[in-house]
Amino acid sequence: MKKSHIIAIGMIAIAIGLLISLNGEIDNYSSFSEAELTGDKVTVSGHLSKDKTMNYDPAVDPNYFSFFIKDKSGDERKVVLLAAKPQDFEKSEEIVLTGKMQNGEFIASDMLMKCPSKYKDEEVYIKSKA
Numbered sequence: 266m267k268k269s270h271i272i273a274i275g276m277i278a279i280a281i282g283l284l285i286s287l288n289g290e291i292d293n294y295s296s297f298s299e300a301e302l303t304g305d306k307v308t309v310s311g312h313l314s315k316d317k318t319m320n321y322d323p324a325v326d327p328n329y330f331s332f333f334i335k336d337k338s339g340d341e342r343k344v345v346l347l348a349a350k351p352q353d354f355e356k357s358e359e360i361v362l363t364g365k366m367q368n369g370e371f372i373a374s375d376m377l378m379k380c381p382s383k384y385k386d387e388e389v390y391i392k393s394k395a
Contacts, residue, residue: 294361296338301366309371310361311336313354321350334360334371342366346373356380 295307317333330350335341344362357378364373 294337296336297340297342297366297371298338300364300371301369304365306363306365306374308361308363309334309336310359313357313360314341315355317341319350319354323349331370334362342371343369344371344373346376348376351376351378353380354378 293308294310295303297309300307300309311334314333314335319330319332321330327349328347330346330348332344332346332354333341334344344364346362357380359379361377361379362371362373363375364371366372
């Protein structure tokens with residue numbers, strides 16, 4: 266076999282290995298009940314419950330923001346984001362959270378807001394310090 270063929274086969278093997286390893290990292294959206302059962306870090310997608318209270322007081326703690334989200338299965342839970350409240354948070358159409366359940370609350374480490382726009386959909390990504 267030529268040296269170039271051996272290198273090509275090696276590159277293909279590395280590419281296949283990378284694809285297999287990345288396959289485990291692809292997250293599907295979970296529900297709050299699944300997050301509670303597993304106790305692991307999961308990704309939950311849902312809509313803001315605008316009829317419930319939001320708690321953000323930057324004078325007391327600028328890195329504590331709590332609100333309620335209803336996930337795709339209709340389960341509504343309190344979410345705590347350990348970061349500042351994003352601008353135009355109430356206008357978001359969909360919110361994608363990454364975190365885990367603790368004591369009945371979803372502690373979010375990351376948040377992605379999908380906001381409506383006149384011309385195109387905008388996404389705002391928030392990463393907490395937790």
